[in-house]
Amino acid sequence: MIELSHIFKNFGDLQVIDDVSLKVSEGSVTALVGPSGGGKSTLLRCINLLEIPTSGTIRLGDAATEFSPGKKPGWDAIQKIRRQTGMVFQNFQLFPHRTALENVMEGLVTVLKWPRDKAESRARELLTKVGMAHKVDAWPATLSGGQQQRVAIARALALSPRVLLCDEPTSALDPELATEVVEVLSKLASEGTTMVIATHDLRLASRVADHAVFLEAGKVVEQGPADRVFGAPQHDRTRRFVSSIGAAQGGYGEGI
Numbered sequence: 001m002i003e004l005s006h007i008f009k010n011f012g013d014l015q016v017i018d019d020v021s022l023k024v025s026e027g028s029v030t031a032l033v034g035p036s037g038g039g040k041s042t043l044l045r046c047i048n049l050l051e052i053p054t055s056g057t058i059r060l061g062d063a064a065t066e067f068s069p070g071k072k073p074g075w076d077a078i079q080k081i082r083r084q085t086g087m088v089f090q091n092f093q094l095f096p097h098r099t100a101l102e103n104v105m106e107g108l109v110t111v112l113k114w115p116r117d118k119a120e121s122r123a124r125e126l127l128t129k130v131g132m133a134h135k136v137d138a139w140p141a142t143l144s145g146g147q148q149q150r151v152a153i154a155r156a157l158a159l160s161p162r163v164l165l166c167d168e169p170t171s172a173l174d175p176e177l178a179t180e181v182v183e184v185l186s187k188l189a190s191e192g193t194t195m196v197i198a199t200h201d202l203r204l205a206s207r208v209a210d211h212a213v214f215l216e217a218g219k220v221v222e223q224g225p226a227d228r229v230f231g232a233p234q235h236d237r238t239r240r241f242v243s244s245i246g247a248a249q250g251g252y253g254e255g256i
């Protein structure tokens with residue numbers, strides 16, 4: 001379980017996250033939605049400490065870290081939280097000079113110090129899970145965006161993170177390729193992978209998420225079961241956002 005309590009994040013004088021508290025239970029999928037600049041990416045980056053919160057507490061499993069202005073958490077505390085998270089980015093960020101297989105093996109060999117043959121068989125398993133078994137030896141530049149993103153998801157899963165954090169995983173993809181990625185995320189969700197996904201893509205969010213959090217100007221305007229937040233929003237602001245985005249998007253088929 002992940003618990004954020006009273007998280008604030010400032011960049012200089014700009015308050016970007018303003019007293020956000022939320023709980024993510026084991027095996028659940030949380031969608032962070034809301035207008036551009038609302039703080040979705042920053043909040044995700046606070047969970048794995050790519051950004052250090054200005055104040056508040058983050059609990060990830062049995063590791064809890066409290067932040068306060070001017071106090072930098074120790075490297076050990078940061079590593080303890082980071083090691084429990086995997087991150088997937090909008091622009092994939094694969095290592096260009098490594099094959100799909102090597103990209104997935106990298107963390108197992110360098111971080112966990114697994115022998116290469118064991119790392120390779122785990123990486124093959126993960127690439128099979130994301131439907132990329134036929135491309136293990138391909139270079140990232142020769143893969144489509146959807147294929148690169150699926151390799152990136154396999155790489156993020158390699159270290160068996162407690163939570164997979166995805167920042168706009170489908171935004172760089174045209175609809176057909178986005179569908180491939182949605183299928184993979186949906187399968188991971190049904191297998192009980194805990195995920196937090198920042199997305200503009202309501203089709204992805206409504207297909208995959210159990211819980212939705214609507215963020216605007218760094219504040220949680222509304223949160224609750226995804227079908228309620230998307231289907232019957234309580235707040236006028238959420239209602240307007242959902243109808244403006246929903247109208248512009250089609251569906252990913254089943255589940256919408």
Ligand SMILES: Nc1ncnc2c1ncn2[C@@H]1O[C@H](COP(=O)(O)OP(=O)(O)OP(=O)(O)O)[C@@H](O)[C@H]1O
Nearest residue numbers: 011014016034035036037038039040041042043198
């Ligand atoms: N490193 C930074 N330094 C200063 N300001 C930042 C930094 N990172 C983000 N911001 C600001 O924080 C606010 C929230 O940005 P963030 O990227 O978290 O929003 P978002 O909800 O992910 O937006 P989008 O939907 O466009 O991805 C914005 O006003 C942004 O300009």
Ligand SMILES: [Mg+2]
Nearest residue numbers: 040041042198
């Ligand atoms: Mg963002």
